[in-house]
Amino acid sequence: MQVNPWAVTSIALVVVVTFYLGHRTSRFARSTHDFLVARRTVRSRRNAAAIAGEYISAASFLGVAGLVLKEGADALWYPIGFTAGFLALMLFVAGPLRRSGAYTLPDFMEARLSSTGLRTVSTWFVVFIGLLYLLPQLQGAGMALAEIMPTPAWAGSVLVTVVIAYNVIGGGMRAITVVQAFQYWFKLFAIAAPTFVLFAVFATGGAGGSGSAGALGDPAPPTFTGQTQVSVETDVTLGVAEPTRVRVGDAEWTTWQPGTDHAVEAPATLTFPAGAPVPTVDPAKSANTDWLLPSPDLDGLLSTYSLLLALFLGTMGLPHVLARFYTNPDGKAARRTTVQVLLLLGLFYLFPVMLGMLSRMFVPELLVTGDTDAAVLALPTGMIPGLGGQILAALLAAGAFAAFLSTASGLVSSVSGVIATDLLSGKVRDYRLSSLVVALVAVALAVLLPIEDLTLSVGMSFALAASTFAPLLVLGVWWRRLTWLGAMVGMCAGGGLVLAAVVANVVSAHTGGWAPWVLQQPAIVTVPTAFLLTIVVSLATADRIPDDVGAVMLRLHAPDPLGFMRDRAVQRFGRAEDRAQGGSVQGGSGQGTVRPAGQPGATGATSSATRTSPGRHRK
Amino acid sequence: MGDSTERPDGIREPDPTLGKPARPAPPPMVQRSPEPRSSEARPPRIRRQRVVLAEPSRASNSLRARVELEQQTSWGELLIKDLIKVQLRTGVLLALLVVLVLGALPVLFFAAPSLAEARLAGIPLPWLLFGVAPFPLMFGVGLWYNRLAERHERDFVNMIEN
Numbered sequence: 001m002q003v004n005p006w007a008v009t010s011i012a013l014v015v016v017v018t019f020y021l022g023h024r025t026s027r028f029a030r031s032t033h034d035f036l037v038a039r040r041t042v043r044s045r046r047n048a049a050a051i052a053g054e055y056i057s058a059a060s061f062l063g064v065a066g067l068v069l070k071e072g073a074d075a076l077w078y079p080i081g082f083t084a085g086f087l088a089l090m091l092f093v094a095g096p097l098r099r100s101g102a103y104t105l106p107d108f109m110e111a112r113l114s115s116t117g118l119r120t121v122s123t124w125f126v127v128f129i130g131l132l133y134l135l136p137q138l139q140g141a142g143m144a145l146a147e148i149m150p151t152p153a154w155a156g157s158v159l160v161t162v163v164i165a166y167n168v169i170g171g172g173m174r175a176i177t178v179v180q181a182f183q184y185w186f187k188l189f190a191i192a193a194p195t196f197v198l199f200a201v202f203a204t205g206g207a208g209g210s211g212s213a214g215a216l217g218d219p220a221p222p223t224f225t226g227q228t229q230v231s232v233e234t235d236v237t238l239g240v241a242e243p244t245r246v247r248v249g250d251a252e253w254t255t256w257q258p259g260t261d262h263a264v265e266a267p268a269t270l271t272f273p274a275g276a277p278v279p280t281v282d283p284a285k286s287a288n289t290d291w292l293l294p295s296p297d298l299d300g301l302l303s304t305y306s307l308l309l310a311l312f313l314g315t316m317g318l319p320h321v322l323a324r325f326y327t328n329p330d331g332k333a334a335r336r337t338t339v340q341v342l343l344l345l346g347l348f349y350l351f352p353v354m355l356g357m358l359s360r361m362f363v364p365e366l367l368v369t370g371d372t373d374a375a376v377l378a379l380p381t382g383m384i385p386g387l388g389g390q391i392l393a394a395l396l397a398a399g400a401f402a403a404f405l406s407t408a409s410g411l412v413s414s415v416s417g418v419i420a421t422d423l424l425s426g427k428v429r430d431y432r433l434s435s436l437v438v439a440l441v442a443v444a445l446a447v448l449l450p451i452e453d454l455t456l457s458v459g460m461s462f463a464l465a466a467s468t469f470a471p472l473l474v475l476g477v478w479w480r481r482l483t484w485l486g487a488m489v490g491m492c493a494g495g496g497l498v499l500a501a502v503v504a505n506v507v508s509a510h511t512g513g514w515a516p517w518v519l520q521q522p523a524i525v526t527v528p529t530a531f532l533l534t535i536v537v538s539l540a541t542a543d544r545i546p547d548d549v550g551a552v553m554l555r556l557h558a559p560d561p562l563g564f565m566r567d568r569a570v571q572r573f574g575r576a577e578d579r580a581q582g583g584s585v586q587g588g589s590g591q592g593t594v595r596p597a598g599q600p601g602a603t604g605a606t607s608s609a610t611r612t613s614p615g616r617h618r619k
Numbered sequence: 620m621g622d623s624t625e626r627p628d629g630i631r632e633p634d635p636t637l638g639k640p641a642r643p644a645p646p647p648m649v650q651r652s653p654e655p656r657s658s659e660a661r662p663p664r665i666r667r668q669r670v671v672l673a674e675p676s677r678a679s680n681s682l683r684a685r686v687e688l689e690q691q692t693s694w695g696e697l698l699i700k701d702l703i704k705v706q707l708r709t710g711v712l713l714a715l716l717v718v719l720v721l722g723a724l725p726v727l728f729f730a731a732p733s734l735a736e737a738r739l740a741g742i743p744l745p746w747l748l749f750g751v752a753p754f755p756l757m758f759g760v761g762l763w764y765n766r767l768a769e770r771h772e773r774d775f776v777n778m779i780e781n
Contacts, residue, residue: 073743073745073746073749076745076746076749076750077749079750079754080721080749080753080754083753083754083757084717084721084753084757087714087717087757087760087761088714090761090764090765091710091713091714091764092710092714095768301725301726301729304725305722305725308721308722312718332769332772335764335765335768335769336765338761339758339761339762339765342754342757342758342761343758345754346754346755346757346758347754349754350750350751350754353746353750357746478703478707547666550668550691550696551691553699553703554688554689554691554695554699557699557702557703557706558688558699558702558775559772559773559775559776560772561776562685562688562776562779564689
C-alpha cells in the first residue's frame with residue numbers, strides 16, 4: 001500500500017499533542033484545586049462542546065459513513081438515534097440527576113434507593129458497558145492506522161491504549177473541559193472541511209476515482225471505471241449481481257455468475273476489468289436503488305425500531321456522558337447544556353452521511369472487502385489522486401484519532417473512577433490500578449475478538465445501557481414506589497439478556513453467522529422486559545420503599561433556587577483545599593482520595609465539607 | 620387532584636386556610652405499610668408524616684410553605700408532587716411528539732414505497748427526511764422543553780416564596 005506521509009504526520013501530531021496536554025494538565029492539577037475553580041467558571045456552552053466532543057466517538061466519525069456506504073438509507077438511523085438519546089436525557093433525567101448530587105451512576109442508585117448491594121451491581125454493569133463501548137474505539141484505531149500505514153491491525157489499538165493509559169494514570173487529561181471542548185471543534189473541522197472540498201469536486205465533476213460516478217439512483221451496482229486490483233486481507237464471500245469477469249491472483253480469467261457465493265481466501269488479489277460491476281459482501285446491498293431506499297421487509301423494520309429504542313434510552317446510561325454531566329453547577333444549567341449539545345451534534349452528523357454517499361460513488365471497492373468502516377479515510381485519495389487527496393485524508397485521519405483518544409480516555413477515566421470509588425476504597429492508588437486494569441482488559445479484548453462493524457458494537461453497549469440503567473433512572477426519578485429489589489431484578493434481567501446476546505453474537509460470528517436479527521439488536525425485547533420486571537417487583541415489595549423517599553424526591557425535583565441540592569462527592573471525599581497534599585494526582589503516598597474527575601464545587605446550600613478520609617492536612 | 624386550590628397549569632396555590640380562623644379539618648391522612656410477612660413480631664412500619672391541620676399562622680406566610688416543603692408534611696409533599704407531575708407530563712408529551720414523528724417515517728416508507736423514490740432538488744426524499752430534517756426537529760423540541768421546564772420551576776419558586 002502507498003503510505004500517505006501526511007496522514008502519518010497528522011496522526012503522530014494528534015497523539016503527541018494529546019500526550020503533551022495530558023502531561024501538562026496533570027502537573028497543573030496537582031498544585032491547585034483547579035477542578036473546583038474550572039467548574040465554577042465553565043459556561044454551559046463550553047461544557048456542551050466538551051460533552052459533544054467526548055461523545056463523538058469512532059462510531060460517529062468513521063462508522064456512520066461506513067455504514068451509509070454499505071447499507072444506505074438504513075444507516076441514517078444511527079445519527080438520529082445518537083442525538084435522540086441526548087434529547088431523552090434532557091427530558092427525563094438531566095435536571096433531577098444533577099440535583100441529586102450523585103457523581104456516578106452507582107452513586108445515584110445508592111442515593112435514591114439506599115442500597116449498597118445495588119450500588120455494587122450497578123458498578124459491574126458500568127464496567128461492562130464501558131468495555132463494550134471501548135472495544136470498538138480501540139478496534140477502530142487499529143483499523144484506521146492499518147489503512148494509513150502497513151501496520152498490523154493491533155498496532156493502532158495498542159498505541160491508543162498506551163497514550164490513554166499514561167494520561168489517565170497520570171490523572172490529568174479528562175478533567176480539563178477546555179481540552180475536550182477543543183476536541184469537538186477540531187473533529188467538526190476535520191470532517192467538515194474535507195466534506196466541503198470533496199462535495200465541491202463531485203459537483204463540478206472533477207473527480208478521478210476508480211469508481212463510476214454515475215447517478216446514485218442507477219439500478220446497476222457501482223462499477224469499476226478502470227481495471228482495478230483489490231487486495232483481500234480477510235476471508236470473504238462475495239456475490240455478484242451480473243456475470244463478472246475476474247482474475248484471482250495470477251490464475252486465468254474466469255467469470256463469476258450471479259446467484260452463487262464465491263469464497264475468496266486471504267490474502268489474495270482480485271483483478272477486475274474496466275466496467276465490471278462491483279461485487280459485494282453480504283449483507284451490503286448491491287444495487288444502487290436498494291441502497292437508497294429504507295429496507296422494505298418487516299424484519300428490517302423491527303430491527304430498526306429495536307436499534308432506535310436502544311439508542312434513545314441508552315445515552316443516559318453511558319458512564320462518560322454522565323460523569324461530564326455532573327460538572328454543571330445546577331439542574332437548570334444541566335438542561336441548558338444538553339440543549340446546546342443537541343445543536344452541536346446535529347451540526348456534526350450531517351457530514352459523515354455526506355461522506356458515506358460520496359464513498360459509495362468513488363470508493364466502491366471497499367464494498368468488496370467489507371471494510372467499509374475505513375471508507376472515510378480512503379475517500380479523498382480515491383477522488384483526488386495526489387497531494388490534495390493525501391492532505392484531506394490526513395485531516396480525516398487526525399480527526400478520527402482525536403475521536404478515538406478523547407472518547408476512549410473519557411471511558412477509561414470514568415469506568416476506573418467508578419471502580420475505584422465503588423469497588424475499591426477511593427484512593428489515588430486504587431484509581432491508578434483500576435485504570436491500568438481497564439486499559440489492559442480492553443486492549444486484550446480488542447486484539448483478540450474479531451472486528452465487527454464499529455456501529456454494531458457500539459449499538460450493543462447502548463442496548464446494555466438502555467436495558468440496565470435507563471429503567472432505573474427513569475423510574476427512579478419519576479416514580480416514588482421504586483424499591484431496591486425491583487431495581488436489582490430489572491437490572492440483572494435486562495443486563496443478563498443483553499450480555500447473553502453479545503456472547504451469542506461472538507459465538508455465531510465464529511461459527512457461521514446463524515444469529516437472527518433479535519440477537520444483534522436485542523433492545524426491543526430486553527428494554528420492555530427490564531421495565532416490566534422492575535415495576536412488577538417494586539409493586540410486589542412495596543414495604544421496602546426507602547423511608548426517605550419524600551426527601552429524596554424533593555431534592556431531585558425542587559428548583560435550584562430553593563437550595564435542596566446536595567453534593568455527594570463533597571460529602572464523601574471532602575473539598576480539594578482540605579485534601580491531603582499527598583492525595584493529589586502525582587502523590588506517591590497513596591493516602592489521598594481520588595476525586596471524581598471534573599466534579600464541581602459545593603453549591604451554596606451544602607458548603608459543609610465533611611472529611612471522611614484520613615490524610616495529612618496541609619493548605 | 621380537583622380540589623379548589625389547583626390552578627389549570629397544575630401549580631398549586633398556597634393553602635387558603637392560612638391566616639383564617641380554624642375550620643373543622645378533614646381526617647388526617649396517615650399511610651400504613653402492609654403487614655409484615657415474617658413471623659417475627661415486628662411492629663408494622665408506619666411512615667410517620669406530620670399532618671397539617673389548620674393552625675394559627677405565627678410564622679410569616681412565605682416561610683410556612685418552605686418549612687412545610689422541607690419537613691415533608693402532607694401539604695409539602697402535595698406541593699412537590701404537583702410539580703413533579705407537571706414536569707413529567709411536559710417531558711412525556713414532547714417525547715411522544717418526537718417519537719411519533721420519527722417513528723412514523725419507517726412505517727410511511729414501508730406502506731408507500733412510491734414516496735421513497737420521490738426526489739427533492741435531486742436528493743432522494745428519504746435522505747432528506749432521515750438525514751437532515753430530524754436534527755432541527757430535536758433541537759427545537761429541546762429548546763421548547765427547556766423553556767417550559769424553566770417556566771414551571773419559576774412559577775413554583777414564586778408560589779413558595781410568596
